[in-house]
Amino acid sequence: MRALLRFRHGVHPPERKERTAALETRRMPYPPEVVLPLRQHAGKPAIPLVKAGDRVERGDKIAAADGYVSVPIHASATGTVAAVGLWPHPDGSYDQAIRIAVEPWSAQAARPRLVPEWRGLSPREIVAAVQEAGVVGLGGAAFPTHVKLSPPKDKRIEALVVNGCECEPYLTTDHRTMADFPDRVLLGVRLMMKCLGVPKALFGIERNKPDAIEAIRRALPGDIDVEVLPLTVKYPQGAEKMLIQALTGREVPSGKLPLDVGVVVQNVASVATIAEVFETGLPLVERIVTVSGNGVRKPANLIVPVGTKLRDLLDACGGLSDDASEIVSGGPMMGVSQRDLETPVSKGTTGILVLTEAEAQRNRTYPCIRCGHCLDACPVFLNPQLLGSLALKARYGEMEPLHLRDCMLCGCCSYVCPSHIPLSQIFAAAKTAIRKAKTTEPAKAPA
Amino acid sequence: MSYVVTASPHLHSGDSTPRIMWNVVLSLVPVVAAAAWFFGPTALLVVLASVAGALLPERIWGRRSATRDGSAAITGILLALTLPPGIPLWMAFLGGAFGIIFGKLVFGGLGQNVFNPALLGRAFLQAAFPVAITTWPVAGGPWWGLRGDTFAIPFASPQPLDTVTAATPLGLMKFEHKGTPLWDLMLGTTGGSLGETAALVILLCGGYLALRNYLNWRIPASIFLSVAIFSGVLHLLDASRYPGPLFMIFSGGVVLGAVFMATDMVTSPVTHGGCYVFGAGIGLLVVAIRVWGGLAEGVMYAILLMNAVVPSINRITQPRVFGTREAA
Numbered sequence: 193m194r195a196l197l198r199f200r201h202g203v204h205p206p207e208r209k210e211r212t213a214a215l216e217t218r219r220m221p222y223p224p225e226v227v228l229p230l231r232q233h234a235g236k237p238a239i240p241l242v243k244a245g246d247r248v249e250r251g252d253k254i255a256a257a258d259g260y261v262s263v264p265i266h267a268s269a270t271g272t273v274a275a276v277g278l279w280p281h282p283d284g285s286y287d288q289a290i291r292i293a294v295e296p297w298s299a300q301a302a303r304p305r306l307v308p309e310w311r312g313l314s315p316r317e318i319v320a321a322v323q324e325a326g327v328v329g330l331g332g333a334a335f336p337t338h339v340k341l342s343p344p345k346d347k348r349i350e351a352l353v354v355n356g357c358e359c360e361p362y363l364t365t366d367h368r369t370m371a372d373f374p375d376r377v378l379l380g381v382r383l384m385m386k387c388l389g390v391p392k393a394l395f396g397i398e399r400n401k402p403d404a405i406e407a408i409r410r411a412l413p414g415d416i417d418v419e420v421l422p423l424t425v426k427y428p429q430g431a432e433k434m435l436i437q438a439l440t441g442r443e444v445p446s447g448k449l450p451l452d453v454g455v456v457v458q459n460v461a462s463v464a465t466i467a468e469v470f471e472t473g474l475p476l477v478e479r480i481v482t483v484s485g486n487g488v489r490k491p492a493n494l495i496v497p498v499g500t501k502l503r504d505l506l507d508a509c510g511g512l513s514d515d516a517s518e519i520v521s522g523g524p525m526m527g528v529s530q531r532d533l534e535t536p537v538s539k540g541t542t543g544i545l546v547l548t549e550a551e552a553q554r555n556r557t558y559p560c561i562r563c564g565h566c567l568d569a570c571p572v573f574l575n576p577q578l579l580g581s582l583a584l585k586a587r588y589g590e591m592e593p594l595h596l597r598d599c600m601l602c603g604c605c606s607y608v609c610p611s612h613i614p615l616s617q618i619f620a621a622a623k624t625a626i627r628k629a630k631t632t633e634p635a636k637a638p639a
Numbered sequence: 640m641s642y643v644v645t646a647s648p649h650l651h652s653g654d655s656t657p658r659i660m661w662n663v664v665l666s667l668v669p670v671v672a673a674a675a676w677f678f679g680p681t682a683l684l685v686v687l688a689s690v691a692g693a694l695l696p697e698r699i700w701g702r703r704s705a706t707r708d709g710s711a712a713i714t715g716i717l718l719a720l721t722l723p724p725g726i727p728l729w730m731a732f733l734g735g736a737f738g739i740i741f742g743k744l745v746f747g748g749l750g751q752n753v754f755n756p757a758l759l760g761r762a763f764l765q766a767a768f769p770v771a772i773t774t775w776p777v778a779g780g781p782w783w784g785l786r787g788d789t790f791a792i793p794f795a796s797p798q799p800l801d802t803v804t805a806a807t808p809l810g811l812m813k814f815e816h817k818g819t820p821l822w823d824l825m826l827g828t829t830g831g832s833l834g835e836t837a838a839l840v841i842l843l844c845g846g847y848l849a850l851r852n853y854l855n856w857r858i859p860a861s862i863f864l865s866v867a868i869f870s871g872v873l874h875l876l877d878a879s880r881y882p883g884p885l886f887m888i889f890s891g892g893v894v895l896g897a898v899f900m901a902t903d904m905v906t907s908p909v910t911h912g913g914c915y916v917f918g919a920g921i922g923l924l925v926v927a928i929r930v931w932g933g934l935a936e937g938v939m940y941a942i943l944l945m946n947a948v949v950p951s952i953n954r955i956t957q958p959r960v961f962g963t964r965e966a967a
Contacts, residue, residue, distance in 0.1 A: 446962040559750035564909035572961035603648030617646035
């Protein structure tokens with residue numbers, strides 16, 4: 193393994209982290225209602241265990257995991273279940289969710305430990321406890337953490353990779369997690385190394401967070417091998433494949449997983465969460481969310497109960513400015529525009545950005561002038577220019593051999609396109625069309 | 640209250656196609672100024688006529704407000720820079736219009752064309768008016784003076800020229816085997832088209848565009864290298880017949896073509912590998928046409944020929960996809 197500390201291609205968007213980078217995380221007051229979608233993680237949605245009228249306490253399991261690649265969901269506040277039904281989902285759709293009317297004046301009191309003490313547990317028991325605590329990747333994709341912690345026996349894992357890049361502009365949740373809770377982060381690293389049985393952890397942090405690098409280095413325990421590597425500031429440094437290349441010099445083969453090059457990647461917020469659930473004994477019921485953008489009056493890094501509606505979250509940050517025009521869940525490069533302030537924060541919500549008219553980009557589209565800037569930007573070395581022209585003609589079949597599946601929709605091509613062609617949006621649509629064609633085709637074909 | 644909903648990414652580099660185009664126009668201003676310095680106000684008239692010829696059809700048949708994206712203005716200026724200073728203005732106008740109509744609009748407008756419209760316009764003029772386009776007035780003389788039958792009536796029989804004409808350094812070399820001092824070539828104090836004389840100014844302007852990433856430096860670099868290598872080999876074989884590499888690069892339209900024509904984004908490869916192939920091909924063709932062809936100059940045809948094979952070059956130079964050994 194040879195650390196390159198960078199990857200090829202990518203872009204340098206403005207960081208815009210200065211509004212929240214130095215703000216310590218603080219806790220927001222409990223909102224009057226929380227909404228917990230059953231689908232907050234990659235994999236099968238959870239199965240509800242409660243019905244309207246049930247009283248639940250903070251930390252109670254209110255929905256069970258449906259199978260292995262799924263996690264339970266826990267009440268994030270004490271109150272009464274108001275309804276189980278359709279509600280605006282952060283991905284822009286409507287989906288099943290459990291609504292809890294939060295008890296006013298409830299102490300949200302400390303409860304007997306729900307997650308067992310980790311000391312004395314075997315790696316397998318720790319992994320099971322992690323699933324039971326509803327822990328998923330908090331970097332955005334929300335993949336169940338326990339699955340990543342139990343690699344198949346035939347794969348040799350050499351190192352845990354901790355993703356502290358936070359390459360998306362505006363976001364500072366990972367930054368504050370590392371700067372404010374370095375000991376918790378390193379306990380999480382210790383637990384994960386124990387689960388995976390790896391001797392080494394590689395901790396990648398972009399160089400624009402010197403205080404986080406310093407905090408983690410100072411808190412390093414002497415008995416585990418954790419190497420902190422400051423990385424070049426470039427988007428998407430935090431993408432799994434880019435991070436692995438920067439830290440180990442290895443390229444994850446197309447269509448394969450990090451496991452296949454001997455590493456497991458975990459976001460620093462997920463790492464901290466694992467430690468937190470074992471420390472507090474409470475399952476995943478809250479997370480850190482950056483609220484930023486010029487459209488919000490008091491930007492902040494908030495500890496937010498999962499299921500808090502955007503309306504309440506933004507109220508806790510001083511409300512919207514008069515020129516607020518677009519609300520984005522996640523970072524500006526891959527985040528999803530929100531149309532409804534009733535939409536809740538989910539486990540995978542890294543940030544809520546309120547962009548003003550000036551920040552929101554709406555530009556006239558020109559024909560492609562074949563400048564080739566998208567090829568220089570694509571971190572997986574595709575030809576977005578060619579793929580884009582094929583997609584616009586709906587020639588999806590020809591896009592597959594051109595490795596459309598390797599596109600991770602990072603948005604670099606759209607970001608640089610001088611003609612403002614929405615390439616990543618086009619590719620997302622093409623991927624959906626190809627998936628649909630594949631699921632309907634076998635039905636048509638005679639057996 | 641309603642909110643804007645757009646697809647990610649919600650940030651943009653701020654670059655835009657008109658911005659690129661107008662930057663190219665801006666970078667051509669010093670080149671036009673140099674032409675005016677050497678050839679007097681006539682040079683500006685030729686540029687204006689050619690730009691007007693390019694803008695008119697774009698305005699009539701192009702996309703909505705297409706003239707504002709700057710691309711037709713570039714075509715007009717570039718075409719003018721390939722023309723002799725004394726060319727009648729109506730010819731310059733006609734060349735600009737032809738370039739835009741048959742070099743760009745018939746393909747579908749901006750971004751769709753295969754050939755460089757400015758060079759297509761010039762190829763048309765060369766075929767239609769072979770005498771006018773190879774009549775080169777000497778640099779210098781009274782600055783205000785016209786360098787030819789500038790205000791000729793369209794399609795009337797040409798007036799006999801009473802201006803002093805001179806051969807270009809390439810013509811001198813090809814037909815009289817006379818060299819020109821390198822320093823004159825670089826500063827531009829020689830005969831030639833409007834924009835092919837001041838090599839240093841062109842290189843500086845190209846450098847500006849390359850720094851802003853509005854020009855792929857790999858194309859001019861490989862053209863210069865390729866011209867230097869091929870002409871250098873020939874020069875070593877027979878120095879009396881074949882001029883040296885520096886003469887080859889700094890005479891005629893190589894510098895202008897390499898920096899401003901071959902680098903046209905629409906008609907050059909999108910891959911870096913392709914840019915090297917493209918540039919090498921142009922260099923080879925330039926030397927071949929100049930040395931073995933019937934023409935003194937070969938830059939225009941070299942670029943047009945390589946324009947034609949750009950799709951094939953793109954296909955064989957696709958980048959290797961991350962995590963594979965294969966190209967996309």
